[in-house]
Amino acid sequence: EGDEAATKIHELDAATIDRIAAGEVVERPASVVKELVENALDADASRIEVEVAGDGTEELVVRDDGVGMTRADAEAAVERHTTSKIRDADDLAHVGTLGFRGEALHTIAAVSRLTVTTKPREGGRGTEVRVAGGEIESVGPAGRAAGTTIAVRDLFYNTPARREFLNAENTEFGHVNRAVSRYALANPDVAVSLTHDDTETFATPGDGDVRSALLAVYGRDVAESMIAVDADSAGALDCVRGYVSHPETTRSTRDYLATYVNGRYVSDRLLREAIVEAYGTQLAADRFPFAVLDVELPPSEVDANVHPRKMEVRFEDEPGVREAATDAVRDALREHGLVRTSAPRG
Ligand code: ADP
Ligand code: MG
Numbered sequence: 001e002g003d004e005a006a007t008k009i010h011e012l013d014a015a016t017i018d019r020i021a022a023g024e025v026v027e028r029p030a031s032v033v034k035e036l037v038e039n040a041l042d043a044d045a046s047r048i049e050v051e052v053a054g055d056g057t058e059e060l061v062v063r064d065d066g067v068g069m070t071r072a073d074a075e076a077a078v079e080r081h082t083t084s085k086i087r088d089a090d091d092l093a094h095v096g097t098l099g100f101r102g103e104a105l106h107t108i109a110a111v112s113r114l115t116v117t118t119k120p121r122e123g124g125r126g127t128e129v130r131v132a133g134g135e136i137e138s139v140g141p142a143g144r145a146a147g148t149t150i151a152v153r154d155l156f157y158n159t160p161a162r163r164e165f166l167n168a169e170n171t172e173f174g175h176v177n178r179a180v181s182r183y184a185l186a187n188p189d190v191a192v193s194l195t196h197d198d199t200e201t202f203a204t205p206g207d208g209d210v211r212s213a214l215l216a217v218y219g220r221d222v223a224e225s226m227i228a229v230d231a232d233s234a235g236a237l238d239c240v241r242g243y244v245s246h247p248e249t250t251r252s253t254r255d256y257l258a259t260y261v262n263g264r265y266v267s268d269r270l271l272r273e274a275i276v277e278a279y280g281t282q283l284a285a286d287r288f289p290f291a292v293l294d295v296e297l298p299p300s301e302v303d304a305n306v307h308p309r310k311m312e313v314r315f316e317d318e319p320g321v322r323e324a325a326t327d328a329v330r331d332a333l334r335e336h337g338l339v340r341t342s343a344p345r346g
Contacts, residue, residue: 018080018110018134026111028166029056029155030175035104036150037183037192040064043148046206047191050180054197055169057155060176065147068120071127075139078116078131080106105150110134111162112155118148133158177201181217182258182265185292188213210243210292218256222290225249227336229293231328236301236320240328242293247279247338250287260294261302267311271295274322278329280339295325 026032033050040048043066053059069077080103108114109131119126119142128142156163166172173196184192184204191206192213204216215223225246232239242260259271275291276283283289303314315321333339 015110015134018107026108026155026162028175029060029172030179032056032060032108032112032152032155033062033176034179035108036060036062036152037180039104039150040066040148041183041187041190043067045147045190048183049193049195050176051195052173052176052197055166055172056176057163057166057172058153060152060155061149063147063149065145066121068146068148069116069118069127070120070124071139074116074118074127074129075136078105078109078114078129078136106134108152108155111159112157113153115151115153116148117142117144117151119144119146121146178255184217185210185213185258186260186263186265186294214243214292218290222249226290226292227332227338229328229332231324231331234328235324236297236317237324237328238296238298240293240295240325242291244275244278244293244329244332245290246336247282247289247333250283250289252286252288254288256290257288258292260292261304261313262296262299263294264304265311266313268313270315270318270322271325274325275329277322278326278333278339280330282333282339291329293325293329295321297321 029052033052033056037048037050040062043064045064045066047065049061049063051059051061051063105114105116110133113130113132115131116129117126126142126144127139129139130137156166177194177196180192180194181202184190184194184202188204188210189206189208191204193203194201202216204213211223211226214226222245225248226243227246229240229242229244231237231241234240254272257272257275259266259268259275261268261271271293275293276288279289297315301316303316330339
Protein backbone atom coordinates (compact mmCIF):
# COMPACT_ATOMS: atom_id res chain seq x y z
CA GLU A 1 0.00 0.00 0.00
CA GLY A 2 2.69 2.48 1.10
CA ASP A 3 4.71 1.74 -2.03
CA GLU A 4 1.75 2.39 -4.27
CA ALA A 5 1.10 5.80 -2.68
CA ALA A 6 4.73 6.77 -3.27
CA THR A 7 4.38 6.24 -7.02
CA LYS A 8 1.90 9.10 -7.26
CA ILE A 9 4.82 11.49 -7.35
CA HIS A 10 7.40 10.73 -10.02
CA GLU A 11 10.13 12.53 -11.84
CA LEU A 12 9.32 13.93 -15.26
CA ASP A 13 11.57 12.88 -18.09
CA ALA A 14 13.80 15.55 -19.64
CA ALA A 15 11.78 15.77 -22.86
CA THR A 16 8.57 16.48 -20.94
CA ILE A 17 10.27 19.13 -18.80
CA ASP A 18 11.60 20.78 -21.97
CA ARG A 19 8.18 20.79 -23.56
CA ILE A 20 6.52 22.35 -20.50
CA ALA A 21 9.22 25.04 -20.31
CA ALA A 22 8.93 25.65 -24.05
CA GLY A 23 5.21 26.25 -23.79
CA GLU A 24 5.89 29.11 -21.40
CA VAL A 25 8.50 30.82 -23.56
CA VAL A 26 7.19 30.05 -27.04
CA GLU A 27 3.71 31.44 -26.82
CA ARG A 28 2.87 31.79 -30.49
CA PRO A 29 4.49 31.92 -33.95
CA ALA A 30 5.42 35.59 -33.37
CA SER A 31 7.56 34.59 -30.35
CA VAL A 32 9.54 32.26 -32.62
CA VAL A 33 10.01 34.96 -35.25
CA LYS A 34 11.20 37.41 -32.58
CA GLU A 35 13.93 35.05 -31.33
CA LEU A 36 15.09 34.08 -34.83
CA VAL A 37 15.23 37.68 -36.08
CA GLU A 38 17.16 38.71 -32.95
CA ASN A 39 19.65 35.93 -33.61
CA ALA A 40 20.05 37.10 -37.21
CA LEU A 41 20.67 40.68 -36.03
CA ASP A 42 23.18 39.42 -33.43
CA ALA A 43 24.88 37.54 -36.29
CA ASP A 44 25.59 40.82 -38.09
CA ALA A 45 23.18 40.16 -40.97
CA SER A 46 22.68 42.87 -43.58
CA ARG A 47 19.68 41.05 -45.06
CA ILE A 48 16.95 39.14 -43.21
CA GLU A 49 14.08 37.39 -44.98
CA VAL A 50 11.09 36.09 -43.02
CA GLU A 51 8.63 33.73 -44.71
CA VAL A 52 5.43 32.56 -43.07
CA ALA A 53 2.92 29.96 -44.28
CA GLY A 54 -0.63 30.03 -42.88
CA ASP A 55 -0.80 31.04 -39.22
CA GLY A 56 2.91 30.35 -38.84
CA THR A 57 2.60 26.90 -37.27
CA GLU A 58 2.76 25.22 -40.69
CA GLU A 59 6.06 26.80 -41.69
CA LEU A 60 8.14 29.73 -40.63
CA VAL A 61 11.53 30.49 -42.19
CA VAL A 62 14.12 33.12 -41.24
CA ARG A 63 17.06 33.47 -43.63
CA ASP A 64 20.08 35.71 -43.03
CA ASP A 65 23.45 36.55 -44.54
CA GLY A 66 25.15 36.85 -41.16
CA VAL A 67 28.30 35.24 -39.75
CA GLY A 68 26.91 31.69 -39.98
CA MET A 69 27.99 28.70 -37.94
CA THR A 70 30.49 25.85 -38.20
CA ARG A 71 29.15 22.30 -38.08
CA ALA A 72 30.11 21.99 -34.39
CA ASP A 73 28.47 25.31 -33.52
CA ALA A 74 25.29 24.44 -35.42
CA GLU A 75 24.97 21.19 -33.46
CA ALA A 76 25.70 22.95 -30.17
CA ALA A 77 23.26 25.78 -30.92
CA VAL A 78 20.22 23.51 -30.72
CA GLU A 79 21.34 21.96 -27.45
CA ARG A 80 20.17 23.23 -24.10
CA HIS A 81 21.63 26.45 -22.65
CA THR A 82 24.22 26.92 -25.32
CA THR A 83 25.22 30.42 -26.30
CA SER A 84 28.20 32.10 -27.87
CA LYS A 85 27.21 35.36 -26.22
CA ILE A 86 27.97 34.94 -22.50
CA ARG A 87 30.07 32.52 -20.45
CA ASP A 88 28.74 33.14 -16.93
CA ALA A 89 26.35 35.27 -14.90
CA ASP A 90 28.89 38.11 -14.60
CA ASP A 91 28.73 38.66 -18.34
CA LEU A 92 25.00 39.39 -18.07
CA ALA A 93 25.71 42.86 -16.74
CA HIS A 94 27.54 44.04 -19.85
CA VAL A 95 25.93 42.08 -22.61
CA GLY A 96 25.42 44.08 -25.78
CA THR A 97 23.55 41.53 -27.84
CA LEU A 98 19.81 40.99 -28.03
CA GLY A 99 19.53 37.38 -26.97
CA PHE A 100 21.61 36.04 -24.13
CA ARG A 101 19.85 33.20 -22.40
CA GLY A 102 21.09 30.59 -24.81
CA GLU A 103 17.85 28.69 -24.88
CA ALA A 104 15.78 30.07 -27.73
CA LEU A 105 16.81 27.60 -30.43
CA HIS A 106 16.68 24.65 -28.06
CA THR A 107 13.26 25.69 -26.80
CA ILE A 108 11.79 26.22 -30.26
CA ALA A 109 13.27 22.90 -31.42
CA ALA A 110 11.53 21.13 -28.52
CA VAL A 111 8.09 22.03 -29.88
CA SER A 112 8.60 21.79 -33.65
CA ARG A 113 10.52 20.19 -36.50
CA LEU A 114 13.44 22.57 -36.93
CA THR A 115 16.11 22.65 -39.61
CA VAL A 116 19.27 24.77 -39.39
CA THR A 117 21.15 25.34 -42.63
CA THR A 118 24.28 27.41 -42.19
CA LYS A 119 27.69 28.27 -43.54
CA PRO A 120 30.36 30.37 -41.81
CA ARG A 121 31.26 33.70 -43.35
CA GLU A 122 34.98 33.09 -42.90
CA GLY A 123 34.84 29.98 -45.07
CA GLY A 124 34.42 26.26 -44.53
CA ARG A 125 31.57 23.97 -45.50
CA GLY A 126 27.85 24.36 -45.06
CA THR A 127 25.91 22.20 -42.62
CA GLU A 128 22.32 21.08 -42.23
CA VAL A 129 21.03 19.98 -38.80
CA ARG A 130 17.55 18.50 -38.50
CA VAL A 131 15.82 18.39 -35.12
CA ALA A 132 12.38 17.07 -34.19
CA GLY A 133 10.83 17.54 -30.76
CA GLY A 134 14.25 18.44 -29.38
CA GLU A 135 16.09 15.37 -30.71
CA ILE A 136 18.75 15.79 -33.40
CA GLU A 137 17.68 13.54 -36.29
CA SER A 138 20.47 14.18 -38.76
CA VAL A 139 23.55 16.28 -39.39
CA GLY A 140 25.03 16.56 -42.86
CA PRO A 141 26.69 18.82 -45.41
CA ALA A 142 24.69 21.47 -47.24
CA GLY A 143 25.57 23.76 -50.12
CA ARG A 144 24.70 27.38 -49.54
CA ALA A 145 26.07 30.93 -49.35
CA ALA A 146 27.40 32.27 -46.03
CA GLY A 147 24.68 32.85 -43.47
CA THR A 148 21.99 30.91 -41.68
CA THR A 149 18.48 29.70 -42.44
CA ILE A 150 16.26 28.41 -39.66
CA ALA A 151 13.10 26.65 -40.85
CA VAL A 152 10.49 25.82 -38.23
CA ARG A 153 7.74 23.43 -39.30
CA ASP A 154 4.75 21.93 -37.47
CA LEU A 155 5.10 24.28 -34.53
CA PHE A 156 3.37 22.87 -31.40
CA TYR A 157 2.78 19.49 -33.11
CA ASN A 158 3.65 17.80 -29.80
CA THR A 159 1.91 20.36 -27.53
CA PRO A 160 -1.72 20.28 -28.72
CA ALA A 161 -2.86 22.44 -25.76
CA ARG A 162 -0.66 25.28 -26.93
CA ARG A 163 -1.96 24.91 -30.48
CA GLU A 164 -5.55 25.15 -29.28
CA PHE A 165 -4.78 28.45 -27.65
CA LEU A 166 -3.79 30.13 -30.93
CA ASN A 167 -6.07 32.65 -32.60
CA ALA A 168 -7.25 32.86 -36.18
CA GLU A 169 -4.63 32.99 -38.93
CA ASN A 170 -4.84 36.74 -39.54
CA THR A 171 -4.51 37.50 -35.81
CA GLU A 172 -1.39 35.33 -35.53
CA PHE A 173 0.08 36.81 -38.70
CA GLY A 174 -0.71 40.29 -37.33
CA HIS A 175 1.53 39.52 -34.33
CA VAL A 176 4.27 38.29 -36.65
CA ASN A 177 3.92 41.36 -38.86
CA ARG A 178 4.23 43.78 -35.93
CA ALA A 179 7.24 41.93 -34.51
CA VAL A 180 9.12 41.95 -37.82
CA SER A 181 8.09 45.59 -38.43
CA ARG A 182 9.61 46.68 -35.10
CA TYR A 183 12.97 45.14 -35.96
CA ALA A 184 12.86 46.55 -39.49
CA LEU A 185 12.18 50.07 -38.15
CA ALA A 186 14.86 49.83 -35.46
CA ASN A 187 17.47 48.52 -37.92
CA PRO A 188 17.11 50.63 -41.07
CA ASP A 189 20.62 49.57 -42.14
CA VAL A 190 19.38 45.96 -42.50
CA ALA A 191 17.19 44.95 -45.46
CA VAL A 192 14.26 43.15 -43.81
CA SER A 193 11.48 41.46 -45.76
CA LEU A 194 8.33 39.65 -44.70
CA THR A 195 6.40 37.26 -46.96
CA HIS A 196 3.08 35.60 -46.11
CA ASP A 197 1.88 32.68 -48.27
CA ASP A 198 4.21 33.80 -51.09
CA THR A 199 2.93 37.39 -51.05
CA GLU A 200 5.38 40.06 -49.93
CA THR A 201 4.01 42.07 -46.99
CA PHE A 202 6.91 44.54 -46.98
CA ALA A 203 10.60 44.82 -47.75
CA THR A 204 12.83 47.58 -46.40
CA PRO A 205 15.80 48.69 -48.55
CA GLY A 206 18.36 48.62 -45.73
CA ASP A 207 19.76 52.01 -46.78
CA GLY A 208 20.16 53.24 -43.19
CA ASP A 209 17.32 55.79 -43.42
CA VAL A 210 14.43 55.29 -40.93
CA ARG A 211 12.15 57.15 -43.36
CA SER A 212 12.74 54.51 -46.08
CA ALA A 213 11.92 51.80 -43.55
CA LEU A 214 8.75 53.67 -42.48
CA LEU A 215 7.70 54.00 -46.13
CA ALA A 216 8.18 50.27 -46.73
CA VAL A 217 6.43 49.14 -43.55
CA TYR A 218 3.54 51.61 -43.23
CA GLY A 219 3.13 53.06 -46.73
CA ARG A 220 3.34 56.59 -48.09
CA ASP A 221 0.53 58.32 -46.15
CA VAL A 222 1.85 57.32 -42.75
CA ALA A 223 5.52 57.80 -43.68
CA GLU A 224 4.90 61.32 -44.97
CA SER A 225 3.02 62.31 -41.83
CA MET A 226 5.90 61.35 -39.52
CA ILE A 227 7.62 64.10 -37.56
CA ALA A 228 11.21 63.75 -36.40
CA VAL A 229 11.95 63.76 -32.68
CA ASP A 230 15.55 64.53 -31.84
CA ALA A 231 16.29 65.73 -28.31
CA ASP A 232 19.74 65.53 -26.72
CA SER A 233 20.24 65.57 -22.94
CA ALA A 234 16.49 65.50 -22.32
CA GLY A 235 16.24 65.56 -18.52
CA ALA A 236 16.44 62.03 -17.14
CA LEU A 237 17.28 60.69 -20.62
CA ASP A 238 20.52 61.12 -22.55
CA CYS A 239 18.52 61.50 -25.72
CA VAL A 240 15.17 60.79 -27.35
CA ARG A 241 15.16 60.06 -31.08
CA GLY A 242 12.74 58.80 -33.65
CA TYR A 243 9.51 59.67 -35.39
CA VAL A 244 5.91 60.24 -34.33
CA SER A 245 2.90 60.75 -36.58
CA HIS A 246 0.79 63.83 -37.23
CA PRO A 247 -2.11 63.91 -34.71
CA GLU A 248 -4.53 63.12 -37.49
CA THR A 249 -2.66 59.99 -38.60
CA THR A 250 -3.85 57.55 -35.97
CA ARG A 251 -5.18 54.05 -35.37
CA SER A 252 -7.63 52.67 -32.83
CA THR A 253 -4.98 50.54 -31.04
CA ARG A 254 -1.67 51.20 -29.32
CA ASP A 255 -0.02 48.57 -31.53
CA TYR A 256 1.77 51.14 -33.67
CA LEU A 257 3.58 52.82 -30.80
CA ALA A 258 6.98 51.12 -31.12
CA THR A 259 9.27 52.06 -28.24
CA TYR A 260 12.92 51.20 -27.78
CA VAL A 261 15.36 51.57 -24.90
CA ASN A 262 19.01 51.89 -25.88
CA GLY A 263 18.10 50.55 -29.32
CA ARG A 264 16.26 47.47 -28.07
CA TYR A 265 12.51 47.06 -28.61
CA VAL A 266 10.53 47.09 -25.37
CA SER A 267 6.81 46.82 -24.84
CA ASP A 268 6.76 49.72 -22.41
CA ARG A 269 3.54 51.15 -21.12
CA LEU A 270 5.19 54.14 -19.49
CA LEU A 271 6.82 55.23 -22.75
CA ARG A 272 3.62 54.66 -24.75
CA GLU A 273 1.69 56.81 -22.28
CA ALA A 274 4.41 59.47 -22.37
CA ILE A 275 4.05 59.74 -26.16
CA VAL A 276 0.25 59.92 -26.11
CA GLU A 277 0.42 62.50 -23.31
CA ALA A 278 2.49 64.82 -25.51
CA TYR A 279 -0.38 65.18 -28.00
CA GLY A 280 -2.72 66.49 -25.30
CA THR A 281 -6.15 67.28 -26.69
CA GLN A 282 -4.92 67.09 -30.29
CA LEU A 283 -5.71 63.36 -30.39
CA ALA A 284 -9.29 62.25 -30.85
CA ALA A 285 -10.67 60.03 -28.10
CA ASP A 286 -9.46 56.42 -28.30
CA ARG A 287 -7.08 57.19 -31.17
CA PHE A 288 -3.35 56.52 -30.99
CA PRO A 289 -0.48 57.85 -33.10
CA PHE A 290 2.27 55.91 -34.86
CA ALA A 291 5.68 56.15 -33.25
CA VAL A 292 9.16 54.72 -33.59
CA LEU A 293 10.92 56.17 -30.59
CA ASP A 294 14.23 55.26 -28.97
CA VAL A 295 15.24 56.61 -25.58
CA GLU A 296 18.85 56.37 -24.48
CA LEU A 297 20.01 56.34 -20.84
CA PRO A 298 22.86 54.77 -18.84
CA PRO A 299 22.28 50.98 -18.61
CA SER A 300 22.66 51.25 -14.81
CA GLU A 301 19.39 53.23 -14.70
CA VAL A 302 17.29 50.60 -16.40
CA ASP A 303 16.65 47.00 -15.41
CA ALA A 304 16.24 45.00 -18.62
CA ASN A 305 15.77 41.66 -16.88
CA VAL A 306 12.32 42.06 -15.34
CA HIS A 307 10.64 39.85 -17.88
CA PRO A 308 11.86 36.49 -19.20
CA ARG A 309 10.90 37.47 -22.72
CA LYS A 310 12.98 40.62 -22.34
CA MET A 311 10.30 42.83 -23.78
CA GLU A 312 9.79 44.80 -20.57
CA VAL A 313 12.10 47.05 -18.57
CA ARG A 314 11.97 48.98 -15.33
CA PHE A 315 13.35 52.51 -15.04
CA GLU A 316 15.00 53.73 -11.83
CA ASP A 317 13.49 57.20 -12.29
CA GLU A 318 10.05 56.55 -13.76
CA PRO A 319 8.61 60.09 -13.41
CA GLY A 320 11.81 61.60 -14.83
CA VAL A 321 11.82 59.28 -17.85
CA ARG A 322 8.15 59.89 -18.50
CA GLU A 323 8.54 63.66 -18.38
CA ALA A 324 11.67 63.67 -20.55
CA ALA A 325 9.98 61.54 -23.23
CA THR A 326 6.77 63.61 -23.20
CA ASP A 327 8.74 66.87 -23.41
CA ALA A 328 10.82 65.63 -26.35
CA VAL A 329 7.75 64.56 -28.34
CA ARG A 330 5.81 67.70 -27.42
CA ASP A 331 8.72 69.92 -28.53
CA ALA A 332 8.78 68.15 -31.91
CA LEU A 333 5.02 68.53 -32.36
CA ARG A 334 5.20 72.16 -31.25
CA GLU A 335 7.87 72.92 -33.86
CA HIS A 336 5.31 71.86 -36.44
CA GLY A 337 2.60 73.96 -34.78
CA LEU A 338 0.74 70.81 -33.76
CA VAL A 339 0.30 71.45 -30.04
CA ARG A 340 -0.61 74.61 -28.17
CA THR A 341 2.51 76.59 -27.25
CA SER A 342 1.44 77.04 -23.65
CA ALA A 343 0.61 73.37 -23.05
CA PRO A 344 0.47 72.84 -19.29
CA ARG A 345 3.30 70.81 -17.80
CA GLY A 346 3.35 68.07 -15.22
P1 ADP B 1 21.25 33.08 -27.57
O1 ADP B 1 20.83 33.93 -28.73
O2 ADP B 1 20.62 33.51 -26.29
O3 ADP B 1 22.75 32.89 -27.49
P2 ADP B 1 19.95 31.00 -29.02
O4 ADP B 1 19.39 29.68 -28.61
O5 ADP B 1 19.01 31.99 -29.62
O6 ADP B 1 20.66 31.62 -27.76
O7 ADP B 1 21.14 30.73 -30.01
C1 ADP B 1 22.20 29.87 -29.60
C2 ADP B 1 23.47 30.19 -30.35
O8 ADP B 1 23.32 29.79 -31.72
C3 ADP B 1 23.83 31.66 -30.43
O9 ADP B 1 24.55 32.12 -29.29
C4 ADP B 1 24.65 31.74 -31.70
O10 ADP B 1 26.00 31.40 -31.46
C5 ADP B 1 24.04 30.66 -32.57
N1 ADP B 1 23.08 31.21 -33.56
C6 ADP B 1 21.75 31.19 -33.48
N2 ADP B 1 21.16 31.76 -34.55
C7 ADP B 1 22.17 32.18 -35.35
C8 ADP B 1 22.25 32.86 -36.62
N3 ADP B 1 21.14 33.23 -37.26
N4 ADP B 1 23.47 33.09 -37.12
C9 ADP B 1 24.60 32.71 -36.47
N5 ADP B 1 24.60 32.09 -35.28
C10 ADP B 1 23.41 31.81 -34.71
MG1 MG C 1 18.91 34.15 -29.36
